[in-house]
Amino acid sequence: MQLHLSTWPEVETYLGKSKAILIPIGSTEQHGPNGLLGTDALCPEIISRRAGDEAGFLVGPTFNVGQAQHHMSFPGTITLKPSTMIAAMKDWAESLARHGFERLYWLNGHGGNIATITAGFSEIYHGVTFGGAGNKPTLRCQLRNWWELPGVSDLCRQLFPVGEGSHATPSEVSVTWFGYPEVVKQAVMSPRIAPTGPVLNAEDFRRRFPDGRIGSDPSQASIAAGEKIVSLAVKGVINEFKQFATG
Numbered sequence: 332m333q334l335h336l337s338t339w340p341e342v343e344t345y346l347g348k349s350k351a352i353l354i355p356i357g358s359t360e361q362h363g364p365n366g367l368l369g370t371d372a373l374c375p376e377i378i379s380r381r382a383g384d385e386a387g388f389l390v391g392p393t394f395n396v397g398q399a400q401h402h403m404s405f406p407g408t409i410t411l412k413p414s415t416m417i418a419a420m421k422d423w424a425e426s427l428a429r430h431g432f433e434r435l436y437w438l439n440g441h442g443g444n445i446a447t448i449t450a451g452f453s454e455i456y457h458g459v460t461f462g463g464a465g466n467k468p469t470l471r472c473q474l475r476n477w478w479e480l481p482g483v484s485d486l487c488r489q490l491f492p493v494g495e496g497s498h499a500t501p502s503e504v505s506v507t508w509f510g511y512p513e514v515v516k517q518a519v520m521s522p523r524i525a526p527t528g529p530v531l532n533a534e535d536f537r538r539r540f541p542d543g544r545i546g547s548d549p550s551q552a553s554i555a556a557g558e559k560i561v562s563l564a565v566k567g568v569i570n571e572f573k574q575f576a577t578g
């Protein structure tokens with residue numbers, strides 16, 4: 332069940348049985364020569380929607396732009412100021428809380444978002460406490476990075492023992508291809524496995540990693556691998572969301 336594909340009476344009925352919602356959160360940033368700009372938003376969205384369909388959870392619209400300043404040398408990347416992202420998360424949370432939602436489970440697809448999401452939670456909690464809920468607010472948030480769901484990173488390493496890397500990975504590209512097989516793209520990777528190293532700023536990123544990959548060979552990506560990763564991640568989300576929803 333997806334919020335933006337539901338009617339208000341359907342959401343009202345859902346609130347009669349559950350106060351929990353799953354929100355995919357990610358980024359719109361370059362993902363190498365064959366990875367989609369939406370990869371970090373699409374991965375949690377694909378997993379969340381399947382988990383929601385399978386287990387009857389409500390899935391919110393995807394918060395699909397995040398912290399991507401260091402990718403700005405690559406066209407198409409969109410980034411938010413941390414303060415903008417925190418303010419937007421707070422507005423989403425307060426809107427949902429006003430309707431009666433008390434558990435917001437944020438499934439994240441971008442490592443660069445983690446610090447800001449955590450700060451967003453602090454802002455949300457501060458708002459509810461001093462907005463009248465006092466020292467016993469009912470609203471609770473949880474952050475999970477999809478690749479940290481039980482068994483998922485082990486599975487990714489098994490599927491791609493060489494060239495998984497850390498950005499534009501074959502695992503994340505596979506997940507998006509499974510979700511959107513109509514946009515599978517092929518590209519020659521040169522070198523086959525991208526270099527690794529630090530990133531000092533957006534210009535430095537493109538100088539060190541000219542095609543946008545870090546340590547990865549996403550030409551290994553496949554729809555079949557994406558299906559395996561998604562099905563394991565969906566199981567993990569369902570288990571964790573159920574506990575969170577009733578905890």
Ligand SMILES: [Zn+2]
Binds near residue numbers: 362440441499500503
């Ligand atoms: Zn990514």
